[in-house]
Amino acid sequence: MHLGSHTFNRPVLYLAPMDDVTDAPFRALCHRMGADVTVSEFIASDALIREVEAIQRKWQSAEDERPFGIQIFGNNAESLCQAARMAESLHPDFIDLNWGCPAKKIAGKNAGSGMLQYPDMLVSITQEVVRSVSLPVTVKTRIGYNEASKPIVELAKRLQDIGVQALSIHGRTKAQMYKGEADWSLIGAVKNDPDIRIPIIGNGDITTWEIARDRLAAYPVDGLMIGRGAIGNPWIFQQCRALVEGRDIPPAPDLAERARVCEQHFLANIAFKGEHTGMLEMRKHYKAYFKGQLNIKQQKLKLLTSNDIQEILQTLHALQEMEDQNNEQPC
Ligand SMILES: Cc1cc2nc3c(=O)[nH]c(=O)nc-3n(C[C@H](O)[C@H](O)[C@H](O)COP(=O)(O)O)c2cc1C
Numbered sequence: 001m002h003l004g005s006h007t008f009n010r011p012v013l014y015l016a017p018m019d020d021v022t023d024a025p026f027r028a029l030c031h032r033m034g035a036d037v038t039v040s041e042f043i044a045s046d047a048l049i050r051e052v053e054a055i056q057r058k059w060q061s062a063e064d065e066r067p068f069g070i071q072i073f074g075n076n077a078e079s080l081c082q083a084a085r086m087a088e089s090l091h092p093d094f095i096d097l098n099w100g101c102p103a104k105k106i107a108g109k110n111a112g113s114g115m116l117q118y119p120d121m122l123v124s125i126t127q128e129v130v131r132s133v134s135l136p137v138t139v140k141t142r143i144g145y146n147e148a149s150k151p152i153v154e155l156a157k158r159l160q161d162i163g164v165q166a167l168s169i170h171g172r173t174k175a176q177m178y179k180g181e182a183d184w185s186l187i188g189a190v191k192n193d194p195d196i197r198i199p200i201i202g203n204g205d206i207t208t209w210e211i212a213r214d215r216l217a218a219y220p221v222d223g224l225m226i227g228r229g230a231i232g233n234p235w236i237f238q239q240c241r242a243l244v245e246g247r248d249i250p251p252a253p254d255l256a257e258r259a260r261v262c263e264q265h266f267l268a269n270i271a272f273k274g275e276h277t278g279m280l281e282m283r284k285h286y287k288a289y290f291k292g293q294l295n296i297k298q299q300k301l302k303l304l305t306s307n308d309i310q311e312i313l314q315t316l317h318a319l320q321e322m323e324d325q326n327n328e329q330p331c
Contacts, residue, residue: 001166001199001222001223002165002199003037003067003093003094003136003138003165003166003199004067004093004094004135004136005093006066006067006093008036008223010244010245011216011221011222011223011224011244012036012037012199012201012222012223012224013034013035013036013037013223013224013226013237013240013241013244014035014036014037014038014039014168014201014203014223014224014225014226015027015030015031015035015037015038015039015225015226015227015230015237016039016168016203016225016226016227016230017039017040017041017042017071017096017098017140017227018041018227018228018231019041019042020041020284021041021231021284022038022039022040022041023041023058023269023272023273023281024060024061024062024272025265025268025269025271025272025273026234026265026285027040027061027065027068028061028062028065028268029234029261029264029265029268030230030234030237031062031064031065033234033235033236033237033238033241034237034238034240034241034242035226035230035234035237036067036223036241037067037068037069037223038061038065038067038068038069039068039069039070039071039096039140040058040059040061040068040069040070040071040092041058041071042071042072042073042098042101043055043058043059043070043071043072043073043083043087044072044073044074044111045072045073045074045079045080045082045083046074046079056090059087059090059092061092066093067093067094068092068093069092069093069094069095069096069138070087070090070092070094070095070096071095071096071097071098071140072084072087072095072096072097072098073097073098073099073101073106073111073112074111075109075110075111075114075115076125077124077125077128077129080097080125080128080129081128081129081132081133084129084132084133084137085132085133087133088133088134088135092135093135093136094135094136094137094138094165094166095129095133095135095136095137095138096137096138096139096140096168097126097129097137097138097139097140098111098112098140099112099113099115099116099122099126099139099140099141099142100112100113100140100141100142100170101113102142102174102175102176102177102178107174112174113141113142113145113173113174114174116141116142116144116145116149116151116155116174117145117149119151119154119155119158122155123155123158123159123162126139126159126162126164127162127163130162130163130164131163136165136166137163137164137165138164138165138166138167138168139159139164139166139167139168140167140168140169140170140203140225141155141167141168141169141170142169142170142171142172142173142174143169143170143171143172143173143183143186143187144173144174144186145173145174145175146173146174146175147173147175149173150173150186152169152186152187152189152190153186153189153190153193156169156190156193156196156198156200157193157195157196159198160195160196160197160198164198165198165199166198166199166200166201166222166223167190167198167199167200167201168201168202168203168223168225169186169187169190169200169201169202169203170182170203170204170225171183171184171186171187171202171203171204171205172204181204181205182203182204182205183204184202184204184215184218184219185219187200187202187203187204187219187221188202188218188219188220188221191219191220191221191222192220199222199223200221200222200223201221201222201223201224201225202215202219202221202223202224202225203224203225203226203227205229206224206225206226206229206236207228207229207236208229208236208239209236209239209240209242209243209249212224212226212236212239212240212243213243216243216244224240226240231285231288232285232286232287232288232289232290232291233288233289234261235250235252235253235257235261238250239252255290255293255296255319255320255322256319256320256321256322258289258290258293258319259289259316259317259319259320260320261289262285262286262289262290262316263313263316263317263320265282265285266278266279266282266312266313266316269281269282270309275309279307279309279312282312283303283304286300286303286304287300287304290319296319296322299315299318299319302315303315303316
């Protein structure tokens with residue numbers, strides 16, 4: 001697939017945008033582990049003018065983190081076009097429009113997946129955004145609004161016709177939020193439609209490389225987008241990268257490797273956000289890094305409660321020295 005000036009001759013691995021998770025340090029880590037494409041956390045188009053500095057921080061990316069997309073959301077063409085132009089001035093590789101967020105405060109205002117109720121408006125706003133920038137515009141959305149309305153196949157064709165250059169589809173409806181299982185059959189229906197030429201990226205519930213393998217075998221999408229499965233487990237990109245490149249799959253990390261990479265993430269977070277915020281914001285990652293690891297309760301508690309950088313580093317070092325007491329690697 002092509003994304004701006006980048007070409008891939010195999011399924012592409014995306015790190016899914018996740019608000020408050022996929023900040024610059026985490027994206028850089030996943031990129032290093034094998035994610036091909038990263039996308040910023042979403043930014044409200046309306047907030048742009050008010051909070052330029054905070055937002056530019058969210059949009060900051062390492063020079064080698066490419067292709068990189070900036071994601072925006074909103075409910076009207078004027079502010080979205082303005083946001084897209086601001087995003088463009090920071091030289092990402094593409095602008096991603098979010099028509100998939102189901103959160104009440106967003107979808108309730110007809111932004112995100114709320115706009116799936118109004119496909120005509122969704123298409124016309126997207127078209128204005130496409131026209132307002134010279135960078136490629138991609139869209140991330142869901143299969144539909146609710147059980148009774150799943151217009152994704154038709155919508156994909158209309159988005160392709162107005163110049164959208166790639167489409168990421170989360171296999172749930174807005175009404176499902178994050179419940180139930182992602183339905184990949186409709187993602188497959190879009191990809192298999194003979195009129196569809198743009199790259200289709202499948203998203204939803206890929207938490208292991210084996211699931212990635214099975215999805216690719218069943219649905220010949222151009223790329224896979226991985227979100228929650230990468231939290232505390234950036235190694236999923238190492239494994240999936242080996243999968244799509246036809247290499248042997250590296251084993252799941254042991255305790256020492258988890259602690260080593262967690263330390264790198266911690267240090268990058270502090271360097272990017274400052275000591276206080278960087279330290280506190282790491283707390284949401286520890287549980288996932290050490291999920292299922294046996295006999296490290298005390299160390300986990302220390303990581304989650306300590307306000308002392310040296311103590312946290314000592315704990316992470318101690319974990320690297322411990323004998324791994326897990327007979328089986330958790331997946
Ligand atoms: C904490 C969290 C934050 C998210 N923030 C965003 C976001 O900013 N933009 C977006 O398009 N999707 C967002 N999503 C949705 C994910 O990108 C993805 O579509 C969804 O989690 C399904 O993929 P997964 O099963 O691999 O996690 C978020 C999901 C989570 C769990």
